[in-house]
Amino acid sequence: MSNAPARLPCRLIADAPAEGAWNMAVDEALLESAAASGRCSLRFYQWRQPTLSLGYFQSHAVRASHHASRACPLVRRQTGGGAILHDRELTYSLFIPQSHPLAVDSTRLYVVVHEAIQAVLQAHRVSATICANPHKVAKGEEPFLCFQRRAIGDMLSGTAKICGSAQRRRHGAVLQHGSLLFAQSGCAPELPGILELCGQPLTPAAVITAVAHELAGRLGFDFQPGELETDEFEAATGLLSRKYANPTWTERR
């Protein structure tokens, strides 16, 4: 009989590309679910069209300064940090309940997830390092784009950022949301991706299972393929109409 500690069941959700507002609504519904029911989930998704997501506290007016993405749809995330242009990338969102040991340690959770992604990238011969000493930028002078900012734990290839994440905490549960930049987008041409930096054409299929495998060991998860429960789908549908597809929310700051 095994004496190994019980692993925490965790859904692995690999969603088809969707509109940005729906993607954000699902993320909030899954965070509520983690907070209320203790459900643990790892979700991967992409975006049906190039979309700009603002950090939670960013001013909507500032997007006008980024000319290349002006024609892109706009959404506002639950998580903080800078704007992300979601195009030739893979987005992940991890939802952990309050009961998980890393729910109270934002920095450690951030690094553990990035180390798992780093291991997968290195297996694909992508040079990836974890940023340890970012240079300080004065408050209010942070670059508009997340991938032009640097924080401890960010993933770099050379000096370019290829993966960044941010968190939202609610009633003790945590959503960690991040983006892995596969390739440069015409809507953010200043940001090279893994393809330009390392010559490796990554695909979601090549990354999702491998990252889940790495995270299973590091976070003590037992992954099972899954999808939204009925209550989560209904919650996301409500959030879509009253919040994420509503300009009042997106342009609230």
Place this chain on the structure above:
Amino acid sequence: MKQEELLYAKTHEWVHVDRDAAGEKIATVGISHFAVEALTDLVYIELPEVGRQVKAGESFGEVESVKAVSDLYSPVSGEIVDINGSLTMKLDQLHDDPYGAGWIVKIKLSDESALKNLLDYKAYQAQCAEEGH
């Protein structure tokens, strides 16, 4: 304020209840040193408007650190009668003096029943020890 004399919510807000000149019970609310440490480098706080009614357990504001946005939850029910506006310019006060200059809001109690759900200092310390293991 002495930490030992405060009440605490499980979500890490502290409460000090006093009476104002009119005899109304006023709860001063902040977040604990443990919570500030867990949030790490704070960059932004959004405070509620004076006059807003809040219920115990409801979010009344939000704070952003370098990597996380977190809700601030009201430990009591009532009307927000004052906010610490200096925090928006001097967020370090939350870290440097969380039980004094780092207070966040004052709430005129409409219902005292929520106070019974709060932890005393000893029980809160036990919760922090468990979370911080």
